[in-house]
């Protein structure tokens with residue numbers, strides 16, 4: 275047995291508490307035998323925000339992370355930015371993004387399927403997160419350019435999600451938070467809405483860990499293909515999982531089985547079109563394709579199936595995973611020509627390239643005549659306009675079903691290119707219901723005595739469906755911080 279991490283020297287804590295000192299050792303971690311104030315399950319942004327916040331409130335805290343240290347941090351490792359409301363431009367944000375505007379964006383993308391009170395509360399709290407997260411060691415950088423156009427609304431982590439996580443882990447460790455890796459929670463003793471202990475699989479053995487409060491921050495169930503198949507059927511076999519293989523939903527399932535109220539539709543998730551050549555898990559951001567608006571998208575029958583120019587990309591990129599999931603064999607192909615090649619950020623893999631559409635079809639395994647006909651029909655429907663992919667321009671088709679309502683340009687200049695795409699599942703929305711204290715609500719409507727949740731595992735409270743870039747990290751940071759604070763308060767009482 276080995277301890278998961280080095281523990282801290284004494285550091286000042288909020289509220290005048292002092293931290294414990296422990297030494298990294300290969301021996302059995304004594305921490306597992308003691309009763310902690312707060313047990314945090316998970317190792318991503320939500321977990322670390324909760325752990326730091328609980329520790330700063332004076333609690334002893336243990337973090338159990340299922341992944342090995344190198345892979346710690348779940349999907350958070352892959353992130354780049356976070357969406358927070360702010361009333362004025364900052365060094366890194368090009369203008370104000372008011373609470374009201376954030377709320378309207380959320381309302382639009384979810385189609386109203388959100389808990390308004392909780393969502394507005396989260397948006398209000400997000401304003402403080404911009405500074406709070408910096409106080410925890412995270413650094414911002416100016417917005418990246420590109421098709422997502424997020425310079426005003428989203429703050430980007432300097433060094434990306436991994437650097438952000440490293441900063442949070444460092445702060446947590448310095449404060450005296452105990453962290454154990456390779457430590458999966460496999461069972462929990464929960465009775466009548468009260469958490470007593472968790473069983474953790476560690477070093478080939480099972481250990482019972484006791485704590486006064488629990489914070490569940492163990493992500494969604496997107497990496498559990500068998501669970502996905504319950505709702506999607508066998509098509510889920512063809513889904514690629516963009517993030518960690520460790521988010522198998524084991525915590526979520528245990529909590530729901532033990533009486534926590536479920537929220538969200540199990541088929542709802544964040545899913546984008548990603549390069550079909552991406553690995554099954556953990557391909558991350560570099561496999562995403564943002565070039566739909568520059569071409570047409572066809573299925574394996576070489577037929578178009580949706581308006582590629584419906585709205586600006588940040589508002590539409592997250593529907594394409596589901597659209598591709600509904601196509602035969604869950605595969606599609608983005609087809610474009612030479613002039614568009616350098617207008618977007620490329621994926622890790624080079625596009626398939628050919629001198630003619632027929633040759634391109636051959637390389638993709640599509641019927642060459644069928645693809646040629648689709649491209650020709652599209653080209654004939656394109657009306658003249660002034661192309662500008664940063665606005666809803668006037669380049670559109672006429673008399674075509676489905677139409678392409680913006681950015682429609684003829685695909686006619688060789689070489690021709692294609693990217694094969696599959697549904698890339700980012701994270702699921704099914705979760706545990708919580709209130710404004712991030713406290714879990716039981717199936718009978720009563721708040722749990724001592725169980726809190728943050729991050730993906732409760733995202734469905736805010737995201738009934740749809741997505742706006744950067745909200746995943748907002749949910750984790752806001753509710754993580756609150757969950758930690760409330761869990762600590764609960765432990766004190």
Ligand SMILES: Cc1cc2nc3c(=O)[nH]c(=O)nc-3n(C[C@H](O)[C@H](O)[C@H](O)COP(=O)(O)OP(=O)(O)OC[C@H]3O[C@@H](n4cnc5c(N)ncnc54)[C@H](O)[C@@H]3O)c2cc1C
Pocket residue numbers: 315316317318319320321338339340341346347348349350351352353354355356357457458459460491492493494516517518520521522523524525557558559700701728729730731743744745746747748750
């Ligand atoms: C490629 C990609 C890019 C993304 N980019 C962004 C972005 O730029 N901005 C944004 O807002 N969102 C982004 N997201 C979504 C974002 O990653 C999540 O919303 C956010 O990281 C969720 O944080 P979390 O702490 O809830 O979960 P995670 O960071 O996924 O952490 C969950 C943790 O729980 C652990 N775990 C699971 N089960 C157990 C168990 N039984 N016992 C112990 N530990 C367990 C896992 O190992 C993992 O460490 C992206 C996601 C992906 C996949």
